[in-house]
Amino acid sequence: MSTVSPFTLLGRSSECKARRGQLTTLHGTIQTPVFMPVGTLGTVKAMTPENLKEIGAQIILGNTYHLYIRPGHELIRRFGGLHGFMHWDRPILTDSGGFQIFSLKELAKITEDGAAFRSHIDGAKLFLSPEGAVHVQEALGADIMMALDTCIPYPADRDQAIKATALTARWAKRCREAQSDTGQLLFGIVQGGMYADLRREAIEQLVEIGFDGYALGGLSVGEPKALMEEMLDATADHLPVDHARYLMGVGTPEDLVEGVYHGIDMFDCVMPTRNARNGMLFTSQGRVVIKNACFQQDPRPLDETCGCYTCRHYSRAYLRHLFQNREILAYQLNSIHNLHYYCTLMAAMREAIQEDRFLDFRRHFYQQRTEPFA
Numbered sequence: 025m026s027t028v029s030p031f032t033l034l035g036r037s038s039e040c041k042a043r044r045g046q047l048t049t050l051h052g053t054i055q056t057p058v059f060m061p062v063g064t065l066g067t068v069k070a071m072t073p074e075n076l077k078e079i080g081a082q083i084i085l086g087n088t089y090h091l092y093i094r095p096g097h098e099l100i101r102r103f104g105g106l107h108g109f110m111h112w113d114r115p116i117l118t119d120s121g122g123f124q125i126f127s128l129k130e131l132a133k134i135t136e137d138g139a140a141f142r143s144h145i146d147g148a149k150l151f152l153s154p155e156g157a158v159h160v161q162e163a164l165g166a167d168i169m170m171a172l173d174t175c176i177p178y179p180a181d182r183d184q185a186i187k188a189t190a191l192t193a194r195w196a197k198r199c200r201e202a203q204s205d206t207g208q209l210l211f212g213i214v215q216g217g218m219y220a221d222l223r224r225e226a227i228e229q230l231v232e233i234g235f236d237g238y239a240l241g242g243l244s245v246g247e248p249k250a251l252m253e254e255m256l257d258a259t260a261d262h263l264p265v266d267h268a269r270y271l272m273g274v275g276t277p278e279d280l281v282e283g284v285y286h287g288i289d290m291f292d293c294v295m296p297t298r299n300a301r302n303g304m305l306f307t308s309q310g311r312v313v314i315k316n317a318c319f320q321q322d323p324r325p326l327d328e329t330c331g332c333y334t335c336r337h338y339s340r341a342y343l344r345h346l347f348q349n350r351e352i353l354a355y356q357l358n359s360i361h362n363l364h365y366y367c368t369l370m371a372a373m374r375e376a377i378q379e380d381r382f383l384d385f386r387r388h389f390y391q392q393r394t395e396p397f398a
């Protein structure tokens with residue numbers, strides 16, 4: 025497989041590990057640090073591809089497990105892969121399903137060969153080997169594929185972490201060897217539980233195999249924030265400096281700022297879209313719970329500093345009215361705003377790193393907030 029890294033380091037903060045880079049894929053080049061909206065089932069909920077482009081989304085996520093179960097990767101292949109099927113012509117990263125299979129608990133049986141599980145939809149017996157997970161992602165046409173891993177739950181004892189991390193490393197090698205020569209990128213996933221030494225060992229094993237980028241998995245699985253930060257601080261800069269670093273499933277706006285501070289390049293999280301549908305909106309001053317009665321006659325936009333479509337055209341009173349009546353437009357307008365907030369936050373961090381003023385940016389980011397996000 026290609027040994028030249030598709031990631032280019034463009035700049036680094038002189039005061040911390042924050043870095044600015046770009047990642048070249050078959051569907052275009054991504055400026056990092058970057059937030060990736062989650063589109064598990066081949067759609068970022070309530071958003072059209074045009075909405076996504078307007079809010080600045082560079083790359084979105086799909087999920088192997090869910091798409092493999094329904095509608096199936098062969099159908100999607102026939103429709104031009106996920107890009108053709110969902111009318112998205114920019115990069116797509118697909119997660120391997122390791123996390124979903126781990127979430128199935130007793131519905132999944134993990135062996136050396138792979139993961140046997142029952143469909144959460146109709147109970148059908150299914151199986152995904154590391155090779156199968158790569159072939160499904162090749163059929164989906166993902167620009168960035170993820171190795172099939174076993175995500176370690178929190179808490180997990182050291183022996184359990186050692187076993188699952190070793191299996192993940194053996195599966196990673198099989199994934200790398202199963203790849204066809206399509207030009208699609210493959211990232212390895214670092215496990216190791218909450219044991220920094222196991223994580224550093226896992227990094228060495230994955231770098232030995234050689235991947236196009238490296239993800240920190242097994243975090244944001246219910247551990248205290250301080251523990252996630254401890255793991256980040258102990259491992260992020262043990263990842264190869266000339267490869268992209270992806271922190272899976274993270275996080276709140278604060279998590280993104282702290283992740284960039286620790287040298288992370290890529291993030292994904294359902295929070296902006298899921299919270300939008302629950303009426304929890306992100307603003308530069310902190311969160312707005314739109315159903316609160318205090319907004320009933322509030323003529324102001326969600327965020328006076330925001331330039332998104334929702335903030336340019338609608339009052340908090342109207343957004344509250346839509347949400348209280350469970351109007352479909354509420355989910356669309358709220359999702360547009362929250363994703364615009366996340367993508368604009370990332371663009372501001374890219375600029376701050378470029379101008380070597382990231383710590384100033386980080387101080388100002390916290391000063392602005394009247395209350396921390398959940």
Ligand SMILES: CNc1nc2c(CC[C@H]3O[C@@H](OC)[C@H](OC)[C@@H]3O)c3nc(N)[nH]c(=O)c3cc2[nH]1
Nearest residue numbers: 064085086087119122123175241242243244273
């Ligand atoms: C939230 N915290 C968190 N997410 C995580 C995900 C993505 C979940 C995946 O599920 C779907 O969202 C619900 C997304 O699929 C597109 C996402 O990629 C992980 N994926 C893998 N393969 N391995 C991990 O160790 C892992 C850890 C996570 N921690």
